[in-house]
Amino acid sequence: MFNGRNLWRLSLTLWGIGGSLLLMRLPIDWPLASVWALFGAMMWWYRRAITKAIRAAAQTLDIHGISDEPLEAIDALASAARLHMQKAQQSTAHLATHLQSDVYVDAQTHLGNRNFFDARIEVLLQPELNTGAGLVIFLLLQMDNWPDEARNDVIEQAGVLILNVLRDRPDAIVARRHANEFAVALHPVKDSDVGALCNRLCRALKNLILPANVDAHVDQLYFLGATVFSPDVSRYELYSTADLALRTAQLRGNSGWVRLDVDRHLSIRGMVAWRTLFDHVLTKRHFGLIRQPVLKMADNKVWAQELFAVLWTQEGAPVSASEFVPMALASGYLTDIDRMLIDDVVKILMYDDHAPYRVIVNIHPASLAKENFSSWLIERLAGHPALRDRLVVEISYASLPTYAEKLEPVIAELRRYGTTVGFDHVGETLLDVTSLMEWAVDYIKVHQTAVHEVCDKHHSEQAVAWLSALAQLCRDKDIALYAEGIEHREQWVRLKDLGFTAGQGFLLGKPTRLQRLAGERVLAEGDTSR
Template identity: 25%
Template sequence: MFDYDSAAIAAILGTSLDAVFTIDAQGLIVDTNPAATRMFGWQREEFLGANISLIVPSPLKEKHDGFLRAFRPDRGVKHVLGSGQRLDGLRKDGSRFPVEVGISAFERDGQRYFTGFVRDMSERQHAEDRMRYLALHDAESGLLNYRGFAEQCAAAAGGERRMAVFRIEEFRRFSVAYGERWSIATVQEIAARLGTALAPHEIAGRVREDSFALWLGDDAGTRIETLAAVLREPYALDTTVFLLTVTFGLSAPGGDFASLLRTAQWACYRAGAAGRGGINAFAEGLQQSVVRELGIESRLREAVRDNLLTLVLQPKCRLADRRIVGAEALVRWSDPLLGAVPPAEFIPLAERLGLVGKITDWMLQRSLAEIAACPDPTISVAVNFSALDFYHPDLVVRLCDSLDKAAVPPDRLVVELTESAAVHDVPLVNGRLQALRALGVGISLDDFGTGHTALAYLRQFAVDSLKIDIAFVRDLPDSSPALGVTRTIVALARGLGLETIAEGVETEAQAATLRELGVDVGQGFLFGRPLPPAEFHRRVREQMESARL
């Protein structure tokens, strides 16, 4: 055994977790410690006299002796490899593993020797690899996240490339309704489908909660059709099957990663109602509308935060005698920089930004406060709820809290829900409707007649009234199809014991036709534009005074 100067040093090396080798100037091993045997699998007797390259894989194995010969202490070089060098080690069974190596030189009895300290870095390397994986991948789906997607796209740059972005339209409201388990299962299913459908040169990433990006080749137009068909197949969780609306945006050709992603996102998110569920290619002129929309997004956050929205009340009148029997609460926003922004423009943005819940809560509180101040205690107020609001599990609690704070009886509040939102998940929606009805709140199904499946489910819904969509009212009395649809809706409502409300009434001819068809209530400019609450209360007082005469 090589004679150490100190038995204490030998004892320390014997218990070290690092492998320690002592080699001569020719690279032959003259001593090792027990950790070397545990780490590399060779017995001490096999090590002694063998070249240290025994534990070094190619191509470094063939160069190792050259490092020792190149060692020149006269030039002040004290270390062959210094310390902390990350290399690969070679076990007896031929497996490779990461090690950290430090080799230094010393002289004894006129002979040069080298001491190598080798640390097994397998666990640390695994931890580092795991940390890097987590830094570059989405934790829920396993797809690349934005950073990882950008890195891989940069590495794969070359040739004609286009970007596609797709989003799941129902993702937010279904995540609210069914919770994290549904969202994780859905994004994992999306990832699995992409994993089997993508070509080797194509890359996928999850770049936002509800949207994903695809890095495609010059055949993007054809490929996106194929991928769209795969992603639109039904999804299932337990025994429930979901049909999800997948909207695609295809970038402009050419440009760097940032511009490709940006134009794909613009095409996807600014597609509008006509492009919902379709494949939308970026078009010139879209950028101008995007700039306005981005300005609206920024200002809308401030408006919601600083309570800069305005409430107006539109009268709802009984067609038989034109008496005001209720009001619909509507939100308005006039911005100092943007001017008046229509609800049809900022409400969809509020849904995407996650602000619609705050707007609905504000609307509910203000509406109930105003109806509490209304001089006629029989008048009710209708408040529109988005699908995202309605699917929220705290809906009933929020309503109860608002009613208690305003000290308003539940029967003076009407919750309006669009037909399209109602038919998407009938069991869940009906459960909410039953809870609201038990509370005493009125329920109105808005935009009725525009959906394709409402008639099949209407018997199940616990609703009190149907609002005939403006699209049919607008064409009265001259359109035979509009007359036929309205007549059918009225007959259906009567058979179910429901009230009918026509919105968008603007002419006396429309009002007369609706009254003849048996519609109960009308709403529109003929009966009054949306009014400030004080003006609405004034009209109600005048109506009450007129009734006393």
Template identity: 25%
Template sequence: MTLLRQLIMAILAVLLLVFVGSVTINVVNTRQYLDAQLQSHAQDAATSLGLSLSTSVAEDDRATMESMVDAMFDSGYYRTIELVNTDGAVLLQRTQPVRLGEVPDWFVGLLPLRTPVGDALLMSGWRQLGQVRVRSNPGYAYLELWRTTRDSIQLFAAVSVLAMLLAVLGVRVLLRPLRATETQAIAIAARDFPVQERLPRTRELRRVVQAMNHMSRKVQQMLHEQITLSEALRAQAFRDPVTGLGNRALFEHDLHHLLTAPEEHFRGTLALVQLRDFKAFNNAHGYAAGDDLLRQAAGALREASADFAPHTLARLGGADFGLLVACGEDAELAELGATLSRALAGLHDHGLLAEADVGHVGLAVHAGNDTPSALLSRADAALRAAQTQAGNAWHVAAPVTGTTPRPASAWRELLNESLRDGALALYVQPVMRLDGEAPLHHEVLVRLHSDGELLPAGGFMPMAERFGLASAVDRAVVGSVLQRLPELPADRRLAVNLSPSSLADTQFRQWLDSQLAAHPTLAGRLTFEVPEYGAARHLTALRDLAERLSRAGSGLALDHFGRGFNPFDYLAGLKLRYIKVDGRYIRALPQDSDSRFFVHTLREVAHGLECLIIAETVEDATQLTAVCDLRMDGAQGYHLATPQPL
């Protein structure tokens, strides 16, 4: 029961007690007064009539006696008038019934009035002739008592209603700061931190509001400090302090994860870039100039590789850089090599180096058969081959026997055909609770039929992004999920992946909004996962999507979290259902303390935001043990369950 309702009921109870007491006292006093008046009235009438009738009785003048009695009786104020002689015989009697008029019978039964008899002696000198007995008619008294009681109740009820309205209005005004404080507390629990600028005048309420404002600021500060610490620890573990790129540890984690994770199905190119004679440059110009050259080279490589949507760009140590991109066709390799070569030459053109021969690039294509060490070895051999050629040269390692990358035109035709024919296959993989209970939900995984096999999303979505077909793939998946979801158990919840292109596409967000509005009973069973590296590039679109999903009752989550060095502060206002940690950290948990510390800190941030933290790509028992030791909320991977057709 609300405080307002309790106060209203208390006020009503007090008013009712006051009303009952007041009316009772008023009615009792009025009744006693009327009882006394009836007694006095009857006695006065008897005395007066006795004096008037004495002579007529002595002379036995019956006509006069009747005239005098009738004159008094006809006024209607008397119920009975009797004349009796000394023997008790009735000489004259007048009687009329009690007329109550508008007075209800229940009121008469509830408050009966006494009607005592007034009497007087009839005397002739010293001789007693008889007696006059008079009883007043209580009808008028009942009428007066009824009207007094009714008017009192009506007046008090009107006053009570007015008092109640004023009390409710006053209580609402007094409780307004409490309602604002309740809203503020709910907002804090929802990871928002408002401050009430308008303070109430009531001293006690003012203190409560001030305390809540202080708590809101402190919680926001604590969360910000926790996020800042997490970012600093991640940067310390995986970011190169000179260039701001990823470091060697991050690159090796990424390479191993991309080449071995079943769902990644990475098909692309590893590029190794090395600046020439960097040690000599350091000796000649000093370490500060050397660090500046590395920063300029990193910026040039970052800008040059932006159009290729790199998975990873890192400084491997010294003047060596590593790059992983999802392309492997001959034309793409030529474009990538030439672009990186121009970026190196640009360092000379901007006057950073005296010699035009800045560095070299080695490229190796992974088509599915390489181990991480083998791919690195082939890229390093290509780099050595480039160093034997002209300045800023690039070289591609010979492909592994039996592997031929699919041409871009063939990819485009395959994707368009699959979308036209509705040939995308949907699988689901459960995300398991670590307490052994039922799955948290099932993630929908899309597959593409290709040459007799099913390619996971990691094998074809980069090409879909390249050809502008990613949003079309997402539309097909969402439409199919909405069509099949009613056939699944009512407690089955699904997570659907959205590409960065769909996130940035206003028309796609509007289409998704309309689809969820058309299926309101299904929307609450869906969560949409957006890759963190794409979400950070489209924050405005991400917030718009979060608002639309919240209205529809669906959830929002971030996938592959930690793949980039994006700040965490944007997480606070999104109201995420969960964060899914990128597989490169999960694979490294058993042997890498930096990954464990990063996941531990991220878990504290996630729980502070009241969202779950889930491990993806759990592929063996040691990884699952590490995930459990870190008290994560859920896990997903082939070690727990393989994907099954939806």
């Protein structure tokens, strides 16, 4: 049989015969003997090289007890390589599934997430799919300042109820777009079915069971904004119209829905209601301030009070910043509202000058980027030197990139006057940490989404790795690291271990109506041990 062992023996035989004949100088065909000897030597050298390569490959594949016979060893290596390839393919498939799950699926509700919804909408807006009208519904659950457990419970209930309403439309696209916001898309859809579907969703959501530990009523909990579209519109037009419809539904106060189609005249009608509200607020100064403490982790003492604005409608209904800021920005009222709030905060600080706390005020980047506003703010600080080290300007990092070039000198000037400047909502969306470190600020505040993931069984490993890297970069740049949305002692302890130096959230103090800054601490020392 002509196998590896016989081939080895043949090569040695030919080499031996050829070499012997050459040494004995017998009267034979010397060229032929030389060829025999050379062929035998080459076969011996090739076998040695092959054996060496096989042993190296076996070591790489972690195979023990490999045969000395080249052909047998090659067969064994081929089998091992096929096994390794199968395992690699399985691992790749598992990784692809895992990544796809992370990218397109919401871990809590198991619905699609914002990336999933955006991708599907882009497909529906392709011109070749011009087969009729489509429908998009943005659905918001108004759960500002709710405890984490209560919010998660209602979100999961809502996801089930929405799917139940749409069970007769298997082609429906359902996603959780944001923390408290869902999105639904249907294509095609009859115009006459839109109102019926919105009413069915509202009736279903009326069955939400609210936790006993929240002060809320289902009649002021859910709001729907619906818009009918054709494939010739852009995603921006579609989303902005649906968002305007949603904000208009919120403005009405009671749970319900509003429809605005992608049509300029209909959109203007919705904006008129917001303009009326903003004119009323600015004329009557009909707004209030909510405060929430920020505690230092070293001693559990209050470092600052963050102030949030609430506008009041003519009927006396509150409108939170998350509701009115997008509409104020779109209608051009935001800078005037920010100026009004800064004026009020300055008066509070001057009147309540014995309060030991700093005051954090959120100013939108769009306002700070305007030269007349930033100049006015710096003049106010210049006229009140005692306020400079007590006023903290906080800027939303999520909205920063659009105004980055204009904001850099403004932030530098504010810090030169001694005003503390920080970024909040860091980690709400994907961001480049390296670009974040290019800014010269005093602190950054991590969004509650990342904070909650620290102790979440689905995301804790990724969240801890990201926050650890962020904490190290902050230490290198001498930037303080704060957290928002802390609701459990476990989160407080974990964040403190990671290098955070201050935080805020329900565990540390609930938002309350501002009466005065001075007085007792919101939490006594040691309350974080509960």
